[in-house]
Amino acid sequence: MGKVFIISDLHLSHRNMAIKRGFKDEFEHDKFIIEQWNKVVSKKDTVFILGDITMEKATPYYLLDNLKGVKKVVLGNHDKPQHVKELLKYVNSVSGMIKYKGFILSHYPIH
Secondary structure, X not given: OXXXXXXXXXXXOOHHHHHHOOOOOHHHHXXXXXXXXXXXXXXXOEXXXXXXXXXXXXXXXXXXXXXXXXXXXXXXXXXXXXXXXXHOOOOOEEEOOEEEOOEEEOOOOOO
């Protein structure tokens, strides 16, 4: 087993979030995330993605195929339950929360 990483709020293909994060557009944003991820994560590593992969859209899920590692998703408030079947084509597991080494991994946005 490799290293373990935890990340959240990828917001892939979310134009407004990309601009708020300082990118020209969502394409530049997504390319940057993929490049940075793959500089750090190897195929043997596990990555817990704690919600908000996209902004309520399933169409960008194919981008997850470009990310190295074993991807375990905890659904966030912008991840639609009806998209789980599609999401599972690109990640190793999907859940509401995960217990890991005594910690509860979840996506609980506090506004």
